[in-house]
Amino acid sequence: MKLFEFEAKEILKRWGAPVPRSVLIRKGSNVEEALKRSGLEPPLVVKSQVLVAGRGKAGGIRRVDSLEEAVSTVLELFEKPIKGLKPSYILVEEAVEHAQELYVAIIIDRNERKPLVLASSQGGVDIEEIARKSPESIVRKHVNPWVGLRSYEARWVGKKIGLSGGVLASFASFLSTMYRVFEELDADLVESNPLAVTSQGVVPLDARIIVDDNSLYRHPELASRKDDSSEYTHWERKAREAGLAFVELDGDIGIIGNGAGLTMATMDLVHAFGGRPANFLDIGGGAGSDVMRKAVELLLEFPKARKIFINIFGGITRCDEVARGIVDAVKGLGNPDKPLVVRLSGTNEEEGRRILSEAGFQAFTDPVEAARRVVEL
Amino acid sequence: MVVLLGEDSRVIVQGITGRQGSFHTRLMLEYGTKIVAGVTPGKGGQIVHGVPVYDSMEEAVEEHPEANTSIIFVPGRFAPDAVYEAVDSGMRLVVVITEHIPVHETMRFIDYARSRGATIIGPNTPGIISPGISKVGIMPGHVFKRGKVGIVSRSGTLTYEIAYALTRAGYGQSTVIGVGGDPIVGLTFTEALKLFEEDDDTEAVVLIGEIGGDMEERAASLIERGEITKPVVAFIAGSTAPPEKRMGHAGAIIMMGTGTFQGKVEALEKAGVRVARLPFEVPALVEEVLHG
Numbered sequence: 001m002k003l004f005e006f007e008a009k010e011i012l013k014r015w016g017a018p019v020p021r022s023v024l025i026r027k028g029s030n031v032e033e034a035l036k037r038s039g040l041e042p043p044l045v046v047k048s049q050v051l052v053a054g055r056g057k058a059g060g061i062r063r064v065d066s067l068e069e070a071v072s073t074v075l076e077l078f079e080k081p082i083k084g085l086k087p088s089y090i091l092v093e094e095a096v097e098h099a100q101e102l103y104v105a106i107i108i109d110r111n112e113r114k115p116l117v118l119a120s121s122q123g124g125v126d127i128e129e130i131a132r133k134s135p136e137s138i139v140r141k142h143v144n145p146w147v148g149l150r151s152y153e154a155r156w157v158g159k160k161i162g163l164s165g166g167v168l169a170s171f172a173s174f175l176s177t178m179y180r181v182f183e184e185l186d187a188d189l190v191e192s193n194p195l196a197v198t199s200q201g202v203v204p205l206d207a208r209i210i211v212d213d214n215s216l217y218r219h220p221e222l223a224s225r226k227d228d229s230s231e232y233t234h235w236e237r238k239a240r241e242a243g244l245a246f247v248e249l250d251g252d253i254g255i256i257g258n259g260a261g262l263t264m265a266t267m268d269l270v271h272a273f274g275g276r277p278a279n280f281l282d283i284g285g286g287a288g289s290d291v292m293r294k295a296v297e298l299l300l301e302f303p304k305a306r307k308i309f310i311n312i313f314g315g316i317t318r319c320d321e322v323a324r325g326i327v328d329a330v331k332g333l334g335n336p337d338k339p340l341v342v343r344l345s346g347t348n349e350e351e352g353r354r355i356l357s358e359a360g361f362q363a364f365t366d367p368v369e370a371a372r373r374v375v376e377l
Numbered sequence: 378m379v380v381l382l383g384e385d386s387r388v389i390v391q392g393i394t395g396r397q398g399s400f401h402t403r404l405m406l407e408y409g410t411k412i413v414a415g416v417t418p419g420k421g422g423q424i425v426h427g428v429p430v431y432d433s434m435e436e437a438v439e440e441h442p443e444a445n446t447s448i449i450f451v452p453g454r455f456a457p458d459a460v461y462e463a464v465d466s467g468m469r470l471v472v473v474i475t476e477h478i479p480v481h482e483t484m485r486f487i488d489y490a491r492s493r494g495a496t497i498i499g500p501n502t503p504g505i506i507s508p509g510i511s512k513v514g515i516m517p518g519h520v521f522k523r524g525k526v527g528i529v530s531r532s533g534t535l536t537y538e539i540a541y542a543l544t545r546a547g548y549g550q551s552t553v554i555g556v557g558g559d560p561i562v563g564l565t566f567t568e569a570l571k572l573f574e575e576d577d578d579t580e581a582v583v584l585i586g587e588i589g590g591d592m593e594e595r596a597a598s599l600i601e602r603g604e605i606t607k608p609v610v611a612f613i614a615g616s617t618a619p620p621e622k623r624m625g626h627a628g629a630i631i632m633m634g635t636g637t638f639q640g641k642v643e644a645l646e647k648a649g650v651r652v653a654r655l656p657f658e659v660p661a662l663v664e665e666v667l668h669g
Binding site for chain 1: 453454477478479480481483484485487488503515516517520530531532533534535536537538541558560561565585587588590591592595612614615616617618619621622623624625626627628629632633634654655656657
C-alpha cells in the first residue's frame with residue numbers, strides 16, 4: 001500500500017523527524033479560510049496528493065509567493081488530473097530554503113534478505129537517474145534485521161555522502177527515525193527525495209512510504225483508509241473488493257488465467273500475436289466455479305475489454321468448475337455480446353469442454369491456437 | 378540421487394486439519410509421500426487420512442524421530458511461528474506453502490533457519506516434487522514423470538504447464554522445485570542450480586522466472602562464471618507487464634528500474650542460456666541442448 005506524501009510526513013513527524021510547516025486541504029473545504037488559519041507564510045509550495053511518480057514534472061507541484069496565489073493554485077490543482085488521477089487532498093507547505101538536496105531510502109534487498117539503506121549527495125532526481133548519472137555517489141549499507149540500524153551506522157552513511165558537523169548529526173537522527181518507521185510499519189520502502197540540507201539540519205521536502213500489503217492486518221488504521229485518489233483505478237478497486245488479483249492495462253483483450261506466472265505468460269502470448277491485453281486477472285490456484293464466475297462477470301462489465309481470453313491449466317483447479325463458472329457468469333448477465341475464447345487443459349478437461357459446448361462455447365486445448373483466435377476476432 | 382527430497386524423506390504436515398492441509402495430505406499420500414504425522418495446536422489425538430495429529434512439533438517428533446521434512450499450510454499471520462517451531466524441532470527441510478506472510482517476518486525466519494542449517498522452500502510456493510518418489514507440495518502429480526530434467530521456478534501453474542509439455546515430449550524430471558512467488562524466498566535460483574549441478578540424475582535444468590527482483594540475473598552470472606556446467610533453458614514471464622505494478626505474486630514487480638524482463642533475458646543469453654520466447658518452446662530447446 002502506497003501512502004500519500006502527507007501521510008508519510010505525518011508519520012515521520014510523529015516519530016520525531018522535522019518536517020516543513022504545512023496545512024492539508026481536503027477537496028470541497030474552504031481553501032482561503034484553511035490557508036489563513038494555518039498561519040503559513042509565503043513563499044509556499046502547493047502539492048497535489050496523488051500516488052504517481054513524476055508528480056513535479058507533470059505539473060502537480062507549484063511554488064507560489066502569496067496567499068492569494070496559493071488559493072487559486074490549490075483550486076486549480078484540484079481540477080488537474082495528474083497521469084489520470086485527480087487529487088482529493090492538496091498539501092500546502094512553507095518553502096524551505098536549502099543549500100543541497102540529498103537522496104535517502106530504506107528498501108528490502110531481496111537477495112541478501114536484509115534491509116538496505118541507499119543514500120546519495122545527488123538528490124532531487126529519482127534513484128534510476130542517480131544510478132545512471134553518478135553511480136559512484138550512491139552509498140549502500142545493509143542492516144542486520146535482528147539488530148536494527150544503529151546510530152554509528154547511520155552516521156557512517158552520512159559521512160560517506162559527504163556530510164559533517166551538525167548536518168551529519170541531524171541526518172543520522174533522521175535516518176534512524178526512517179528506520180524505526182520502516183520496521184514499525186512493515187514497510188517495503190521509506191524514502192525521502194529530496195531531503196533538503198538547511199542551516200538548521202535536514203528537512204524532507206518529499207517523503208514516500210510503501211507498506212507491505214501482507215502486513216496490513218497489523219496496521220488497521222491504514223487498512224481502513226478509503227480514498228478515491230488512491231493507487232488503484234476504479235476497476236482495480238472493484239476487483240480487489242471481490243478478492244481478485246487484477247491489474248488494469250491499456251489494450252482491449254481481457255485476460256483471465258490461473259496462477260500469476262501463467263497469467264503473465266498469457267498476456268505475453270497475446271502480445272506475441274499482435275494483441276494488446278486490457279488487464280491481468282489471476283484467479284489463483286485451486287479456484288472454484290464461484291471465483292471464476294466473479295472474474296468473468298468483472299471482465300464482461302469492464303469496458304476496456306472488447307473480447308476475453310481465458311487460459312486455464314487445470315492442476316488442482318478443475319476444468320469442470322472453471323467451465324461452470326464461465327457459463328454461470330455469461331448466463332447471469334443475460335448473454336452479453338462480448339466474444340469469449342477459452343483454453344482448457346488438465347484436470348477434468350473433457351467434462352469442462354462438454355459443459356462449455358452445451359452452452360455454445362468452444363474450448364481450445366492449445367493455448368497458441370486460442371491466442372491467435374482471440375487476436376483475430 | 379535426487380535434490381532435497383528423496384526416499385528417506387519423512388514428512389510432518391503443519392496445519393493438517395485445515396481445509397487445504399487435509400486435502401493435500403490426501404493427495405500427497407496418494408502420490409506415495411511418506412507422511413508420518415500432522416500438527417495442529419489444540420487438535421492433538423485426531424487422525425487425518427490415517428495420519429496421527431499432534432498439538433506441537435515437539436510431540437510429533439518425539440513419537441516420530443525419523444521425521445526430517447515439514448510442509449506448512451498455516452495461515453499467514455501464524456505461519457512464521459510454525460516455521461520457527463519446525464526449525465527448532467530439527468526439520469532439515471521446511472516447505473512453506475502459505476501466501477501473504479509479511480516480508481519482514483520472512484526476512485527473519487529464513488535467517489534463523491539458515492543459521493541452524495535448515496533449508497526453507499517458499500513462502501508462497503507450490504512445493505517440491507521428485508517424480509515417482511515423493512511430493513511435498515500442492516502440484517498435480519500426474520503432469521510429472523521421472524526423468525533427467527531439473528526444473529526450478531517462481532511460478533505454480535506455469536510450471537505444471539511446462540512440465541506437462543516436457544513430459545509429453547518424452548522428457549521426465551529429476552526434481553521440480555517451486556522457489557515461491559514472494560520477494561524473499563528461502564531457496565534461490567542460484568542455490569537450486571548448484572544443487573542440480575551436483576545431482577547425478579539431472580542432465581539439464583529448466584529455469585522458469587518472472588519479472589521482479591534479480592534472482593535470474595544472479596543465476597546468469599553463476600552460469601557465466603562457469604559454476605554450472607549442465608545446460609540451462611529458461612523462460613521468463615512478464616515481458617508485457619508494466620513497471621511498479623504487482624502482477625499477482627508479491628515478488629512480481631518491477632521497482633526502481635530493477636527486475637525488468639529485458640534485463641533478465643539479456644543476462645541469461647549473455648551467459649549462454651537458451652531463452653524460450655513462449656513456454657511451449659521449452660521442450661524443443663531442451664531437446665536441442667541435450668541432443669544438439
